[in-house]
Amino acid sequence: MKRFLIIFLALIPASIFAAGNYKNFIASVYARVYEVKQMGDLKWLEPRWNEMSRQVKIDKIYLETHRDMQVADKDTIVKLKQFFQERGVAVAGGITATVNERNRFETFCYSNPEHRKKMKEVVEYTAGLFNEIIFDDFFFTNCKCEFCIKAKGTKSWTRFRLDLMDEAARELIIKPAKAVNPKVKLVIKYPNWYEHFQGLGFNLETEPKIFDGVYTGTETRDRTGDQHLQQYLGYSIFRYFENIKPGGNGGGWVDTAGSPYMDRYAEQLWLTLFAKAPEITLFDFAQMQRQLRPADRATWQGKQTSFDYDSMMAPVVQQDGASITPTTIARAAGYTFEQVDKFLGKLGKPIGLKSYKPYHSTGEDFLQTYLGMIGIPMDLVPEFPSEAQTILLTESAAFDPTIVAKIKKQLLDGKSVVITSGLLQALQGKGIEDIAEIQATGRKAIIKNFRGQSALPPDLRILVPQIQYLTNDAWELVSAMTQNDLGYPLLIQAGYAKGTLYVLTVPENFSDFYSFPAQVLTQIRNVLLRDSFVRVESPGDVSLFVYDNNTFIVESFLSENVDVRLSLDSKFTKIQDLISGEEISSQPAAKSFGGFGGFGGGGSGNRASYPVQIKPHSFRVFGIPTK
Secondary structure (H helix, E strand, C coil): CHHHHHHHHHHCCHHHHCCCCCCCCEEEEEECHHHHHHHCCHHHHHHHHHHHHHHCCCCEEEEEEEECCEECCHHHHHHHHHHHHCCCCEEEEEECCEEECCCCCEECCCCCHHHHHHHHHHHHHHHCCCCEEEECCCCCCCCCCHHHHHHHCCCCHHHHHHHHHHHHHHHHHHHHHHHHCCCCEEEEEECCCHHHHHHHCCCCCCHHHHCCEEEEECCCCCCCCCCCCCCCHHHHHHHHHHHHCCCCEEEEEEECCCCCCHHHHHHHHHHHHHCCCCEEEEECCCHHHCECCHHHCCCECCECCCCCHHHHCCCEECCCCCEECCCECHHHHHHHHHHHHCCHHHCCCEECEEEECCCCCCCCCCHHHHHHCCCCCEEEECCCCCCCCEEEECHHHHHCCCHHHHHHHHHHCCCEEEEEHHHHHHHCCCCHHHCCCCEEEEEEEEECEECCCCCCCCCCCEEEEEEECCECCEEEEEEEECCCCCEEEEEEEEEECCEEEEEECCCCCHHHHHHCCHHHHHHHHHHHCCCCCEEEECCCCEEEEEECCCCEEEEECCCCCEEEEEEEECCCCEEEECCCCCEEECECCCCCCCCCHHHCCCCCCCEEEEEEEECCCEEEEEECCCC
16 A cells, blocks of 8 residues: 555656745755765655755755766655655656766767667656656767767768757657656756857757757856856846747756855846746755855945845744754755745736847857846847847847848838847848948957046956948947047947837947946947836946836846936836835936937937935845835
């Protein structure tokens, strides 16, 4: 009878057991095969689980069956499923397709018959144990063995790997798993380096269609680290994958690595939730055991951040009245979840400036995340957004052979198209000059200040492409100046039929955008966000997250207090801080920095202004009062 009960519990869908500890999302934890094997000793597991669950409320756990050619045995998995389900925790399976992760993330070779056989066996084994399986980051290939070289033939490595992994997904994962368990839900989890997926065989065009779900790696860690990812990516990448598979993006995934202080770890968690991820997974069970230490506290000149370290360290009162002192990093996650859950339900669907990135494209890699860091909310999409009134196209849009015709159609329809200097250069000689004779010269300029603005710091040199246009055929809205006051355009406007084309000059170092004066950034925002009900006027490293129910979040990644001016449609006379409840009345609009009013520069126009202050590494949440 006991054996029958265990088998019955093993086959019940994980979702039935979801505890729903938070109102607006499911909190999960992932356990690698190494820890899963240790968990087989319940005397080892139980105290560690109890300590974790005191500090963060876990609804679901992923138990990994394979990583690095290590496999967890069936008896252990069945025993663990019963352990967690008895505690009201949903259970799903996990597979990591690595041969040796420590050897530069050595993956399976899908040209190698032995590896193919092994992968199929692991999938069939896991499908017999779980009704949901997630594939961690590594279902790609970086192999260039003799098998691969022979199979590649004359194809490029990118084309070869895209075809190979598409076939492997269908033949080694989907078909075998469904044959063993027709009810199994197969989820592919993608890492954070989306710009380069195609080079390793991650196929965003076909895989989301054949897998039952996708999942998003939203970890960005420290942007000075190896990957150099901007914090905003933790939000924008979830929205991108949601646009690829609407309603099929299961959640966001964050680890503790590369976070030099606790605030940075917490930022990754709340950015994932700002994107409205229905689930958030903490990687991993072992990392959640890491002890809290004094060095985790970040001191930003003595100023408080959104991550209140002292409040996080306060004793946690349990349902039975017992008081538990936080001990591990799991409490940082629990505290962050509790704070965000209080207002997350008040936010609508995330919206932003549509930016088209064709499948398998590259060019000005990750640029949208840099623009997100200067207060331009981005909405990255895989299909051309013809319905949008204003769109942004970066160099990657050149991968679409019909892109010039699509730009023309937008302009003929009376809409606005913003292209970057990188895309302008890529489209030269391919028809873009039929819209406006604006040219990327190939020359560079070192700028020291901006027209009408104070000089940059003396040790700062910003290198920009030199863009050339015909006077009076196009208009220069924002200008950069050299040491000797020679000007170069940063934002150009040109009319075409009823529409307007803009060219945004992108500095050679994308992060130099953060050093642009606040007034210059405002000029750029006023054009790119001309259709938005809210904009920010602020320095760089301040982000804006906007939702379709007139709510929004302003977050500062700066290390000091920052004064921000919110610019809203004038029909709104008050805004409300959705955390404190404070109502703020509008003030006379500040001077418009929108360019030359008669030339359609996207100026501030008839808008209401609200000055607010944001603390270091903090956010504020606003909405329109309903009274």
